[in-house]
Amino acid sequence: AEMKYVQETTTGHYELELDSIDKEKQKVFISKDVEYYERADVRKIWALAKTYKEQPSLETTMMLLEQSARTKLGSWAIEKNKNGEYLVLYTVKMDATASADAVKSTMEYVSKLTGAMKKELNKTEEVKDAGDTLEDWLAD
DSSP states (O other): OOBOOOEEOTTSOEEEEEEOTTSOEEEEEEOSSOEEETTEEEEEEEEEEEEESSOOOHHHHHHHHHHHHHOSSOEEEEEEOTTSOEEEEEEEEEETTOOHHHHHHHHHHHHHHHHHHHHHHHOOSOOOOGGGSHHHHHHO
16 A cells, blocks of 8 residues: 555644555545553554444444454544534554554554445445455455
């Protein structure tokens, strides 16, 4: 995946645009601030998979929970924004002192999982290649 340059958002977080396998652009964000818990310094990386006007169905929520249980790092989250929309996000909290290579590969992982889940949630496009499924990304 090719990474585009980093730009700062209006909230001060950092945004990268990655090329996904299907040539779609996927925005991935990294927090500007470090979170602290005792001796752990953590930075959040996330990407948006889908925005719903209504609360996601129980079936969708269960699918996200099942996928979260099988991922290597990170998990799915549903957050409600100030406009009352529900955001389906994939988030990873990683060591804030991690190397640039570790941050890059984590952002690529977030991008790939989010892109694969977008396809499942939208159900507008058939997965053409078995190597492109969410199940395969989880198994890697």
